Amino acid sequence: MHWTDLNPQLFFAIQAVADVVLCAAVVFILGKVNRELKRRPAGIDAGSITELKRVIEDSQNATAALIGAMEESKKALRDISRSIDEKEARLRGLMETASARIDELDGAGAAAGEPRHDGGNDEVIRLARQGFTPAEIAGTLGLAEGEIRLILDLARRRSDSR
Numbered sequence: 001m002h003w004t005d006l007n008p009q010l011f012f013a014i015q016a017v018a019d020v021v022l023c024a025a026v027v028f029i030l031g032k033v034n035r036e037l038k039r040r041p042a043g044i045d046a047g048s049i050t051e052l053k054r055v056i057e058d059s060q061n062a063t064a065a066l067i068g069a070m071e072e073s074k075k076a077l078r079d080i081s082r083s084i085d086e087k088e089a090r091l092r093g094l095m096e097t098a099s100a101r102i103d104e105l106d107g108a109g110a111a112a113g114e115p116r117h118d119g120g121n122d123e124v125i126r127l128a129r130q131g132f133t134p135a136e137i138a139g140t141l142g143l144a145e146g147e148i149r150l151i152l153d154l155a156r157r158r159s160d161s162r
Helices: 008-039 046-112 121-129 134-141 145-161
Strands: none
C-alpha cells in the first residue's frame, strides 16, 4: 500500500494532531519564557552599574587628557607663531638696514665717481624684467633661489624709496 492510497480524511486527522502538538509546544515554550522573565529583576543589576560607572570615569579621564593635550598644542602653536613673528620682524629690519647701507654705498660711490658694481645683481634684475621666475633665474645663474628673491626684493625697495 502506498501513501497516496490513504483516505483524505486520514490525512486531515494526521494534520490536526500535528497542529495540536505544535500548538502545545508553542504554549509550553511561551510559558517557560514567561517564567524566566518574571524571575529576572527589573532594571539594571549592580554589576552593570559598576561597569557603567567605570566606563564613564575612563571616558572623563580620557577627555581631560585630550583637553590638556589640546591646550599644550595651542600654547606651542602660539609660541611658534610668536617666534616666527619675531624672526620676520628681525629679517625685515636686516633688509632695511642692508638696503640703507647699499644706498649709502651707492651714494658714496657715485660721489667718488666710481662705476657701480652689483656683482651680478643687474643680470638678476634684467632676467626678472624679461619675465623669468626666481627659480629659473637661480638655475640660469647658479645662485640660490632665496638669494634671487632677496636681490629682487631689495631692488624693489630701492626703487620704491627713490
